[in-house]
Amino acid sequence: MFDVAKIKADFPILSQTVQGKRLVYLDNAATSQKPRAVIEAITHYYETSNANVHRGVHSLSDASTHAWEESRAQIAQFFCADPAELILVRNSTEALNGIAYGWADHNLTAGDIIITSVMEHHADIVPWQQVVERTGAQLAFVGVDAAGRLQTTELYNLLEKHGEKVKLIALTYISNALGTQIPLTEIVTKLHALYPAATTRPRIAIDGAQAAPHIPLDFHKLDIDFFAFSGHKMLGPMGVGGLIVRKKLLETNEMQPWLFGGGMIAEVHTAGTKFNEDIAERFTPGTPDVASAVGLAAACRYLQNLGMQNVLEHDQQLVQYTIAQLSQIPQVKVIGPISPISAQVARQQQEDESGETPQQLPVSDRVGSVSFIYDGVHAHDVAQVLDSEGVAVRSGHHCTMPLHETFGWQASVRVSFQVYNTTEDVDQLILALKKVAQVFGK
Amino acid sequence: MSQDLYQAVILEELQHPQNKRELSDAAVSVHETNSSCGDDVTVFLKFDATGERVSEVGWQGSGCAISQAAMSLLSEKITGMLVSEIGSLGQADLESMLGLQQPIAYGRVKCLLIGLQAVKKALNINLI
Numbered sequence: 001m002f003d004v005a006k007i008k009a010d011f012p013i014l015s016q017t018v019q020g021k022r023l024v025y026l027d028n029a030a031t032s033q034k035p036r037a038v039i040e041a042i043t044h045y046y047e048t049s050n051a052n053v054h055r056g057v058h059s060l061s062d063a064s065t066h067a068w069e070e071s072r073a074q075i076a077q078f079f080c081a082d083p084a085e086l087i088l089v090r091n092s093t094e095a096l097n098g099i100a101y102g103w104a105d106h107n108l109t110a111g112d113i114i115i116t117s118v119m120e121h122h123a124d125i126v127p128w129q130q131v132v133e134r135t136g137a138q139l140a141f142v143g144v145d146a147a148g149r150l151q152t153t154e155l156y157n158l159l160e161k162h163g164e165k166v167k168l169i170a171l172t173y174i175s176n177a178l179g180t181q182i183p184l185t186e187i188v189t190k191l192h193a194l195y196p197a198a199t200t201r202p203r204i205a206i207d208g209a210q211a212a213p214h215i216p217l218d219f220h221k222l223d224i225d226f227f228a229f230s231g232h233k234m235l236g237p238m239g240v241g242g243l244i245v246r247k248k249l250l251e252t253n254e255m256q257p258w259l260f261g262g263g264m265i266a267e268v269h270t271a272g273t274k275f276n277e278d279i280a281e282r283f284t285p286g287t288p289d290v291a292s293a294v295g296l297a298a299a300c301r302y303l304q305n306l307g308m309q310n311v312l313e314h315d316q317q318l319v320q321y322t323i324a325q326l327s328q329i330p331q332v333k334v335i336g337p338i339s340p341i342s343a344q345v346a347r348q349q350q351e352d353e354s355g356e357t358p359q360q361l362p363v364s365d366r367v368g369s370v371s372f373i374y375d376g377v378h379a380h381d382v383a384q385v386l387d388s389e390g391v392a393v394r395s396g397h398h399c400t401m402p403l404h405e406t407f408g409w410q411a412s413v414r415v416s417f418q419v420y421n422t423t424e425d426v427d428q429l430i431l432a433l434k435k436v437a438q439v440f441g442k
Numbered sequence: 443m444s445q446d447l448y449q450a451v452i453l454e455e456l457q458h459p460q461n462k463r464e465l466s467d468a469a470v471s472v473h474e475t476n477s478s479c480g481d482d483v484t485v486f487l488k489f490d491a492t493g494e495r496v497s498e499v500g501w502q503g504s505g506c507a508i509s510q511a512a513m514s515l516l517s518e519k520i521t522g523m524l525v526s527e528i529g530s531l532g533q534a535d536l537e538s539m540l541g542l543q544q545p546i547a548y549g550r551v552k553c554l555l556i557g558l559q560a561v562k563k564a565l566n567i568n569l570i
């Protein structure tokens with residue numbers, strides 16, 4: 001079962017106090033905390049197996065190579081991907097840049113179109129703006145509706161209008177600013193209908209930075225071309241993340257390496273170089289961060305032991321509870337989809353009718369976080385007062401300036417969750433918010 | 443730090459900002475933004491006959507309490523000051539003007555400094 005008290009005890013950092021108060025960490029969308037299992041896996045690697053990989057014939061090098069390959073396999077399995085499809089990089093930002101350099105630069109020319117949305121993290125906008133500068137392609141933005149949901153009709157209209165000129169669709173699965181989960185399956189189905197031939201179908205790149213920590217994922221079932229994620233947001237260490245690429249794109253060389261040097265080659269001659277036949281190695285130039293990969297594999301195991309469906313349901317309880325609590329504070333305006341409330345109502349109705357608690361909590365299209373604006377007090381000031389009560393939240397534009405500009409928000413406050421958060425954490429947040437009113441008289 | 447960050451000084455400045463007005467006949471004006479939080483200020487300066495002393499300061503802006511309170515206090519502080527003296531003002535001066543006992547958190551440094559940055563930019567423009 002999902003025992004939050006037990007889970008919390010796995011995270012050493014959470015036992016500390018901040019400003020003399022119990023630490024309530026609600027900035028998980030920025031980075032999550034790490035369980036002891038992850039910290040110990042990294043230490044264990046350095047204490048027992050550290051050596052360079054693939055380079056030596058000695059025993060330690062062999063142990064290190066094992067650790068590397070096993071970790072890659074574990075991480076790939078977490079996403080139901082083939083290890084050969086997994087390129088380990090530093091984070092989502094590097095993964096998305098990898099698509100730009102390794103795929104877009106080779107496949108786009110003047111007149112081609114990349115579609116993204118105004119809700120994207122800067123990491124899913126700036127690399128495309130750079131591609132546009134390098135290739136002469138164009139960038140089109142899909143908007144969001146008043147509730148912060150992707151305007152899919154706008155997307156489909158763009159596809160119908162531009163047809164085969166659209167080469168790439170780059171979207172975030174779950175918004176880091178609003179928690180909006182996009183209807184990815186519907187979008188992929190629509191793509192197949194609009195472009196029956198796979199060769200002319202736009203490639204679809206998903207920024208999965210906020211999806212990987214919260215929802216069960218199956219890369220093959222999603223039927224997408226690229227998936228980017230950050231290990232540090234899913235209980236793993238900083239410094240490692242991944243880009244999962246549809247195997248066909250790798251096998252046909254549609255996707256090419258974008259960093260060059262040792263490890264990724266088969267032969268190097270003064271006259272030229274042949275790249276490594278092994279796909280995974282072709283995309284691993286130089287000495288990889290083995291320890292972080294080992295740590296991320298441990299994080300994947302930890303999450304898998306909890307069960308990602310349970311992780312999601314726990315998140316949904318917190319999201320719904322938080323929206324319900326925040327909605328009672330008159331100065332607070334929750335931004336983004338608030339359908340989780342209707343999901344909660346639906347659940348209550350089901351319960352009332354049958355007299356039993358339904359087995360599964362309805363999953364809403366808001367995952368991982370709840371953001372809000374406090375009337376008359378700047379988000380930074382709200383966050384600072386919350387900090388004085390031990391509550392860590394994020395304030396600012398969360399690297400989504402186009403989204404904030406669209407709505408005319410100067411900044412917002414974001415509360416984001418992980419497996420160790422409880423409704424008591426949310427209660428401490430709500431109590432701390434009362435202090436904002438005291439301090440600013442608003 | 444945040445425990446006592448919002449002291450009487452800051453709250454007073456917020457409620458009664460000093461010199462918060464546009465100077466239509468300013469010798470120079472500079473608009474500065476802090477992209478990390480959307481703070482923005484515009485500073486208007488006038489100089490005395492020698493051109494070496496700030497004779498009047500006005501400003502407009504919106505943003506967090508720190509940025510607005512610091513700008514308000516700064517506007518009063520630099521009125522009548524020599525340009526050369528203003529050049530040597532820094533983070534520590536602003537911290538003490540706001541009555542902070544400890545250095546401000548990293549995340550708030552830009553908020554604290556935005557007004558001073560606008561003033562310094564305005565002065566460079568004037569000096570050229």
Ligand SMILES: Cc1ncc(COP(=O)(O)O)c(C=O)c1O
Pocket residue numbers: 029030091092093094121123124172174175176207209210230399
């Ligand atoms: C949706 C989204 N995309 C991309 C990123 C960038 O992640 P990283 O900073 O780990 O590269 C983030 C992290 O804030 C994010 O939330």
